Amino acid sequence: MIQHIENPVVEVHDLMVSYGQNPVLWNVDLSLPAGSLVGILGPNGAGKSTLIKAIMGLVEANSGYSKLFDQELNQVRNKVSYVPQRESVDWDFPASALDIVMMGTYHHLGLLKRPGKKEKELAMDCLDKVNMKNFAGRQISELSGGQQQRVFIARALAQQAELYFMDEPFAGVDMSTEKALIELFREMTAEGKTVIVVHHDIYSAGKYFDWLIMLNMHLVASGPTAEVLTEELLTKTYGGKLSTLADLGEIIKKSGFNPLKD
Numbered sequence: 001m002i003q004h005i006e007n008p009v010v011e012v013h014d015l016m017v018s019y020g021q022n023p024v025l026w027n028v029d030l031s032l033p034a035g036s037l038v039g040i041l042g043p044n045g046a047g048k049s050t051l052i053k054a055i056m057g058l059v060e061a062n063s064g065y066s067k068l069f070d071q072e073l074n075q076v077r078n079k080v081s082y083v084p085q086r087e088s089v090d091w092d093f094p095a096s097a098l099d100i101v102m103m104g105t106y107h108h109l110g111l112l113k114r115p116g117k118k119e120k121e122l123a124m125d126c127l128d129k130v131n132m133k134n135f136a137g138r139q140i141s142e143l144s145g146g147q148q149q150r151v152f153i154a155r156a157l158a159q160q161a162e163l164y165f166m167d168e169p170f171a172g173v174d175m176s177t178e179k180a181l182i183e184l185f186r187e188m189t190a191e192g193k194t195v196i197v198v199h200h201d202i203y204s205a206g207k208y209f210d211w212l213i214m215l216n217m218h219l220v221a222s223g224p225t226a227e228v229l230t231e232e233l234l235t236k237t238y239g240g241k242l243s244t245l246a247d248l249g250e251i252i253k254k255s256g257f258n259p260l261k262d
């Protein structure tokens, strides 16, 4: 079930990506509505991170293309923010939490302008939003994994973008922080921003997201959560890894949705 929409904020057309000889994404074709909280679901190795990286121009597509705000990425870079997976970042880099978040403010400054009081206030405000204000002066190497993750989300917030791609933002964060981050993402989407999140937990996906992309090298589904969280599509996405009705029963119980209702 792949739902296409008018005036999408993200469009992907027939995207194919491979690493060397190994194809990872085949013919992905989707469109996403502005102002929504989107989850990307799929098993390990399904190509979730690769999809985001291809849209962000960080890996090369073999064929196909994507558009953001109906334009090429290069024309709208200031409106787009990307939070990579935590493991892909060098956390020994000597910088404080505040330094990292200040970096997010840079592309709004003119050429040769140094960040000043206004940028520092914005950065502190963003740290506050992820509950990390008290750690502003701490070296990032001296933060826990979950705290580092929150600093990177604060940096993305400081970019004041319209569209956010977040690769596993909940990896290593505790449940109360995860809930607080979802609340924050909801506030952002209520303001018309679009937040796209690679997510690993099918149980919470039903509650968190307005729209789901279900991926397993091919696009299995892209549509409103209530329409795509079905037994058939979950089984297609997870294949043998999610084959028992007991698994589905757990998903229904924990997600609050009933994928078996139809």
Ligand SMILES: Nc1ncnc2c1ncn2[C@@H]1O[C@H](COP(=O)(O)OP(=O)(O)OP(=O)(O)O)[C@@H](O)[C@H]1O
Binding pocket: 019, 024, 042, 043, 044, 045, 046, 047, 048, 049, 050, 051
């Ligand atoms: N730089 C790379 N070079 C070669 N192969 C890669 C590279 N990055 C990813 N792959 C492979 O591409 C496939 C898709 O990887 P990707 O990280 O996009 O999956 P994912 O759905 O995000 O996985 P996970 O849930 O495990 O994070 C995997 O088989 C992975 O091993």
